[in-house]
Amino acid sequence: MKTARTLPALLVGAALLLPAACSDPGASTADTGSGDSAAAEWPEATADLAGTELTIWAAQNSNTVPEAVVAAFEEATGASVEVETIPDPYEQSVQTRVATGDKPDLAFWQPTGSQLSALNATQNLQPLDDAPYLENYKPELRDLTGMLDDTRYAALIKSPAVIGVYYNKEVLEENGITETPTSFDDMVETGRELQEAGVTPFFEMGGDRWATQWWVQVQLADAAADGLWDEINANETSFTDPVVLDTIDTYQGLVEDGLFNEDYKTATFEDEGDALLAGDVAMVVQVNSFFGQLQSKADTAELDEKIGYFPISPGGNVGTNIPDQSNALVAFATGDDDREAAARQLLNYWLSEGYPTFVEDQQTVSLQTEVPNPDGVPEALISENEALADSVGSMQSLAVANPDLYIYLADMLQGATTPQEVAEQTQAQFAELARAQGVEAFDE
Template sequence: MKKYLSCAAFIAAATLALTACSDPTAGSGGSSGGDEATEWPEQTADLSGTTLTIWAAQNSNTVPEAVTAAFEDETGAQVDIVTIPDPYEQGIQTKVATGDKPDLAFWQPTTSMLTALNAPANLQPLDDAPWLDSYSPELRDITGILDGTRYATLITSPAVQGVYYNKEVFAEHGITETPKNWDEFVELGRRLKAEGQTPFYDFTTPTGWGTQWWVQVQLADAAADGLWDRVNAAEEKFTDPTILGAIETYKSLIDEGLFNPDIKTATFEDQADALLAGQAAMTVQVNSFFGQLQAKADTAELDEKIGFFPISPSGNVGTMIPDQANALVAFKTGDAQREAAARQLLSFWLGDGYADFVADQNTVSLQPDVPTPDGVPQALQDVHASIADSVGSMQALAVANPDLYIYLADMIQGTTTPEQVAQQSQEQFAQLARAQGVEGF
């Protein structure tokens, strides 16, 4: 699972964005954009002879199959789903840089990733989309917006960083309540270790992308207090006490022996196996981790064994990190008919077709008038319930995202220190910000 751009890829994307911004004709064309009101066709209007293309990643290419088939039946359109090989984000940006655009694409709806795609030049605005008022109020404006304009729309519940735990392990150790803050979480880990149970699990191979969640959940209170705004404005750095302190705390917990002994060689799949089997009691992860669990156990077993709670320094606050499988964008292609047809497909997807889509995906509904299917595991429903009180992650709020997880994995392997992790992250962040033309860098 690779959601985040490498430094070189992000700089290339930022350079593309700056080039397009300097060219008044870049990304123009079609009927969308500007100050004109966008027309939204009727959901099932005839589209015979129209072909639309959706770009999807390897982990999202089956998501649209059922809803697009229904759209084809209703409208006569043809919808082609094209899988862009991993690394997905880099692949899309390379194609867009050459003028190759789909009609729709799965895309991470965050500030940094909409910036990387140069949304104003390349994407249709969705500000007056007819389905927006159907969302639960807390979800309507939570993501997908860049500089006051909406360019992406959620189709599934955004990912949240929090703690997945084994209920049976808790029961075996007489734990009847989940921790209420970070300190209680750590103290519970120490208690479990003293009783012979591995408290926490993490992995570092092949890239250790999950390591950064342990740092970011510690930053939830600071994020709510404007941490990433300050980092974006060069008023605070990764090397300052807040972020560096979270990195140091993470390493100290590993050094204390609270994690799996094989953390240097463990994999993402090992993590799922360990939690499901009760070899570890807890792990900090995001929604895609639960997908691994679902591949290994049915809903009944998951409801019996796996729970979720958000965590932050002062309480139970989640850290939201929407990914590309959660949202769609519509491109400015220069073909007014296809642009309108793309908007029509979105209207159908989030309108008449939404109930069937939710049922097909067995996922949490974003719309109060559409019930969540009975088969959705309780832990996923608890993740979704935490969104209303969540704060944004680095990926959601920072103007650029350094390879923090790579630097943390190196730290765990013993090749760098927390101070070096912070310095590497800050240097890369500044480089990425400069490439985007962010003031102060």
Template sequence: MKKALIGVAALASAATLLLAGCSDPTTTGGGDSAPADWPAQDTKLDGVSLTIWAAQNSNSVPDSVVAGFEELTGASVDVVTIPDPYEQGIQTKVATGDKPDLAFWQPTASQLTALNATTNLQALDGAPWLEATNADVRDITGILDDTRYAALISTPAVEGVYYNKEVFEAAGVTDLPTDWDSFVELGRTLKAGGVTPFYEMGGDRWATQWWVQVQLADAAADGLWERVNANEEKFTDPTILGAIETYKGLIDEGLFNEDIKTATFEDQGDALLAGDAAMVVQVNSFFNQLQAKSDTAELDEKIGFFPIAPSGNIGTFIPDQSNALVAFKTGDAAKEAAARQLLSYWLGDGYADFVAAQDTVSLQDAVETPSSVPSALLAVNDSLGSSVGSMQALAIANPDLYIFLADMIQGTKTPEQVAQATQDQFAELAKAQGATGF
């Protein structure tokens, strides 16, 4: 989840992958069968080397698992950081035949399709950790055409508002916003008091889309993305275009950081922790960054979270690439089995240590969520049950909305041009899939 998804530069490669998927006879009837075996977690792997591809915000996530697995099995595991935009980089590499053994990957059906899962990924049906996984999240994502291709390792991300409690307190804010209008009004009140209300990372671009998507939560619950998928509603129609125009209006009003055009993901985390800005619209991976910069005591003191939508405190559900892994078909049966074994260990004997190391909410009833998990992350998890699907979760294709919005921030596109460019790319990707109506 992080970052939306198919880059402009990789569009041709992505379309090729999608077309290959459409012509592949295994794409009907549920895809490939489950792997023939799941090796025991402690099977010796001396001399076996595995590679995991990770993004900037997920490259430290495997640390405890890798250390435990290497000690237990004798394998060597190399975590390789793929530069942002991560999804675009992965698709470009895979299109040229370059594959890792495992990779962090957004586990939505559209993103599994974009990776041509039936051809490129191992099926994970029958995985030994599934029975231990909480039933509420076990099948929420990671499945394409009735075949499981992604292993969920942490609670799926929710788009919402992280805020600095100390900034709110100093400004006399005692009640959290209860809907979009009160959220924006709070921003204006803070601005009038000399506080930077909102912080955006226009330089790194990928989070710009969250501001549009949280405004679409009510429409998503009312079937927006189903209509977009059927070409019955477009990005250029009033609902989505209106959200883009509102975002642009708030920027023009001066409610964001002055360096919005160049600010980065790192800058965003630093600014919220330091109290240089009051609020950030982000997903769970942002909080991972805050955890790397601070400890639970400071985070509980400073950082809170609330979901937001036009009608109330409703989150927008978006499985993030840091939430799940996929295992690739590499043609090396021994390494493919070792990759499955690593997943079994990660979500088996290594899971309690992983949850503790990440200070994150457990997906397994038998593994307790650590008492050290910050309250903001618990609030994110609590909002998941009432959240609605994001574009990434519900659309059949996920165009580069974030890039076009970043262009708008830089002054090179109008809201109308953002909507049109997004619609054009969505239609092209949908057509490449063979979607009806395009």
């Protein structure tokens, strides 16, 4: 496998950020030259590909993910695969390059409806509906994500993230807490008990901003299960309505009550991992990229001893799934039939003959019924994967657009805005993005 050096960041103008999303997501693929990919044959996983060169685009946090499986694919087929690192912000950089006609054969991509729409999937991606590896998935995971308008465009390779609570077992035990919380309110009450005992209950990484939204989204889990995002997509419910605004108010109230680390305005993702491992904080609301950071700091034995995980929602222990770009791959419609077939073959290999190699190398949970988890996968990561079965979709998974809620919440933490203003800003951006995608309910 060849790994390309990171290309210089592109100068991205505002007009270029959403070129793909401005097209109708239901538009025809007839003029792409690759619109019949759904009916195309899937080559055998190890068919000869001598002389074939493929390119995979990856982000800075996913560019090492394919190393072992790609090396095995090259050896088995004779193909040459280059992994090219695209500069952060990854999604914007990819969209900009695709808008200019520059396409890889495969790319890591968030397999949610909003992000597939942003990439203009019907024009730019190969449908993957007939993929032979689909029968390998655990039934509860096969159709969890990766589809837009009933067409499958993304191949899930790793367990999608589930927003939930990572906790320090030793801190809870030392303070007489022997059972994990069974609802959001129960978790808050546990936090108040810890606060009274002189323990910092929760951690927030306001300096890096992106995790602020998890506190709102876990509070929306029950509403999401009842169709909240369908209502928001239809412009029947707004982020300024109580169902959403109240969750922002609650989050702000917990911060004002001192339930978070004192440096919540400036603390970083790195700080968060250090604090939980050290027992300086009891609980962290996060996704599985956080656990990846913990794995870089401690071995499995230490993690199993110290770190646990539970999903959380207002009514119980229901997780909120939010697949990210490191969880899935898309195959581009490049107009080159041979390259498109080779890209499908790599996906087929990755999720069939190459999958045991992949999960062993990544020390990650298996998504397939016939491939067991490798030895050494931490218990918390297994618990998070188990939460997927009855999880609900996040804003990123179920909304037609993905506004910058986390940025507006981070501004609120800094004291720059109020919960009401956060809701108004989020709704205004959501409506703008929905109109750009041609969502009828938002036509002016």
